Amino acid sequence: MLRPFEIHEPGTVEEASVLLAQFGFDAAIYAGGTELLLIMKEGLAHFPHLVNIKTIPGLDEIALSTEGDELQIGPLATHWELERSPTVKKHAPLFAEVESQVANTRVRAMGTIGGNLCFAEPHSDPATLLLAWGATLELSSADAQRQLPAADFTLGMFETARQPDEILTRIRLPLLSENTAGAYRKFSTHERPMATVAALLEVKDGMIEHARLAVGSVGPVPIRASEAEGLLRGQGAEEAAFSTAGELAASASDPIDDLHGSAEYKRHLVRVLTTQALEQAAKRAVGAVNEG
Amino acid sequence: MRVEIPNGDDSPHLRINLKVNGQSVDTSIEPRELLLDFLRDRLGFTGAKRSCDVQVCGTCTVLLDGRPVSACCTLAYEARDRELLTIEGLAKGDELHPLQQSFVEQTALQCGFCTPGMILTAKSLLEEISHPTRQQIQRYLKGNLCRCTGYWNILVAVEQAARRLQPEGQSESPA
Numbered sequence: 435m436l437r438p439f440e441i442h443e444p445g446t447v448e449e450a451s452v453l454l455a456q457f458g459f460d461a462a463i464y465a466g467g468t469e470l471l472l473i474m475k476e477g478l479a480h481f482p483h484l485v486n487i488k489t490i491p492g493l494d495e496i497a498l499s500t501e502g503d504e505l506q507i508g509p510l511a512t513h514w515e516l517e518r519s520p521t522v523k524k525h526a527p528l529f530a531e532v533e534s535q536v537a538n539t540r541v542r543a544m545g546t547i548g549g550n551l552c553f554a555e556p557h558s559d560p561a562t563l564l565l566a567w568g569a570t571l572e573l574s575s576a577d578a579q580r581q582l583p584a585a586d587f588t589l590g591m592f593e594t595a596r597q598p599d600e601i602l603t604r605i606r607l608p609l610l611s612e613n614t615a616g617a618y619r620k621f622s623t624h625e626r627p628m629a630t631v632a633a634l635l636e637v638k639d640g641m642i643e644h645a646r647l648a649v650g651s652v653g654p655v656p657i658r659a660s661e662a663e664g665l666l667r668g669q670g671a672e673e674a675a676f677s678t679a680g681e682l683a684a685s686a687s688d689p690i691d692d693l694h695g696s697a698e699y700k701r702h703l704v705r706v707l708t709t710q711a712l713e714q715a716a717k718r719a720v721g722a723v724n725e726g
Numbered sequence: 727m728r729v730e731i732p733n734g735d736d737s738p739h740l741r742i743n744l745k746v747n748g749q750s751v752d753t754s755i756e757p758r759e760l761l762l763d764f765l766r767d768r769l770g771f772t773g774a775k776r777s778c779d780v781q782v783c784g785t786c787t788v789l790l791d792g793r794p795v796s797a798c799c800t801l802a803y804e805a806r807d808r809e810l811l812t813i814e815g816l817a818k819g820d821e822l823h824p825l826q827q828s829f830v831e832q833t834a835l836q837c838g839f840c841t842p843g844m845i846l847t848a849k850s851l852l853e854e855i856s857h858p859t860r861q862q863i864q865r866y867l868k869g870n871l872c873r874c875t876g877y878w879n880i881l882v883a884v885e886q887a888a889r890r891l892q893p894e895g896q897s898e899s900p901a
């Protein structure tokens with residue numbers, strides 16, 4: 435049985451932030467509860483006050499910006515909705531593809547994208563993808579709002595740059611240019627992924643102009659594999675040194691031994707998954723250019 | 727149905743209304759009360775079972791507004807003003823739901839511990855996709871574990887139920 439707590443039902447972000455400031459470490463934001471209730475059930479944490487942000491209207495919206503250049507995702511959008519949303523499927527199909535692979539049907543039905551990012555559990559699919567994508571996160575408190583690159587948000591295992599009275603209020607995903615394509619690879623033996631790799635390639639006249647590569651789940655936080663990215667720049671999209679890039683990504687990743695597998699095994703996975711993701715991204719990018 | 731507050735407790739209570747298997751329920755809950763305990767201990771619906779208790783196995787699956795959730799890790803509070811379906815609400819009197827009928831015919835169960843969760847998850851799938859592919863069924867049921875059957879008969883039963891619920895060629899809602 436869980437220890438007793440009170441549930442608060444703010445109607446606005448400001449109200450929620452005031453509650454969080456008022457109760458400090460005694461309060462936690464409650465979204466889908468799929469992580470929060472787990473740690474409370476295990477007795478790893480207790481919060482006498484849960485601030486249910488699902489009573490704030492609009493935080494689950496998924497829409498294209500008025501300028502039409504980015505997808506704006508409310509933190510309460512569930513994995514279930516993101517996987518099915520026609521807007522996401524149309525404007526960011528790779529994101530919908532990754533969302534459809536998160537956890538299991540029940541966790542997807544309750545779990546939100548905001549909860550996933552703010553919990554900063556190291557085995558996160560969206561965190562890996564959003565790092566490669568260059569997404570921006572909007573954090574709001576009662577009297578301020580700031581925009582943070584995804585790269586600066588996750589600081590460590592279960593640790594983010596969010597202040598206690600801040601609420602993640604929006605995830606901003608710039609639309610990819612027409613000649614950019616991406617691919618995602620993951621490997622799991624348990625429920626959560628053991629290794630995740632996201633690759634985005636911008637291809638012009640058959641050459642890689644820009645590569646973005648993120649590796650996640652093997653260590654405490656997802657990382658950019660910048661050496662591998664640099665190697666690919668300027669190479670032909672169809673004959674680039676993807677396997678060398680895989681090796682560079684593997685040595686840049688800092689895997690840890692844990693229940694999922696040994697560091698050595700994870701490094702091997704990163705190498706293979708990176709190579710596969712890059713190959714698929716290149717195919718898609720070249721295909722998109724030929725079609726367009 | 728009216729369910730009374732358990733006595734001798736100083737934690738705060740909330741009054742909630744919900745529908746369980748088509749019947750309205752008006753009751754008080756504690757915020758900390760888990761949906762699984764609420765269903766089993768307070769309402770007597772014991773079809774949903776506790777096993778892993780961490781959202782991995784699916785024996786506690788119930789449908790909340792048609793979507794499968796793990797009752798072991800969901801607050802009863804979440805069911806406020808919503809509709810719950812448990813395995814007890816599936817048959818019409820003595821007439822089994824096509825999924826139940828197919829599970830029986832295909833021997834898609836042995837001990838039966840996973841069965842309520844399997845059937846409810848499959849129900850949600852078939853409502854969304856009337857004729858799922860084998861891969862779609864596997865993906866949807868990925869989080870429902872069975873330690874007896876080896877899964878094969880479950881997949882076959884879901885496919886049979888899909889055909890029974892909507893024979894192929896009949897008008898289908900567009901995907």
Ligand SMILES: Cc1cc2nc3c(=O)[nH]c(=O)nc-3n(C[C@H](O)[C@H](O)[C@H](O)COP(=O)(O)OP(=O)(O)OC[C@H]3O[C@@H](n4cnc5c(N)ncnc54)[C@H](O)[C@@H]3O)c2cc1C
Binds near residue numbers: 552
């Ligand atoms: C069995 C299982 C398997 C899983 N498998 C995967 C997987 O394969 N891949 C993957 O990526 N993830 C996986 N997950 C994680 C899953 O995606 C998250 O549990 C879910 O998205 C969390 O969302 P929630 O709304 O339930 O968060 P909650 O549990 O409600 O909240 C989580 C944390 O975030 C805080 N929070 C929530 N929303 C906000 C907000 N808007 N602003 C600020 N803080 C906030 C809460 O205070 C809490 O600390 C798995 C989880 C489980 C239980």
Ligand code: FES
Binds near residue numbers: 784
């Ligand atoms: S008991 Fe709820 S998922 Fe296993």
Ligand code: FES
Binds near residue numbers: 836839872
């Ligand atoms: S029938 Fe025994 S666990 Fe599935």
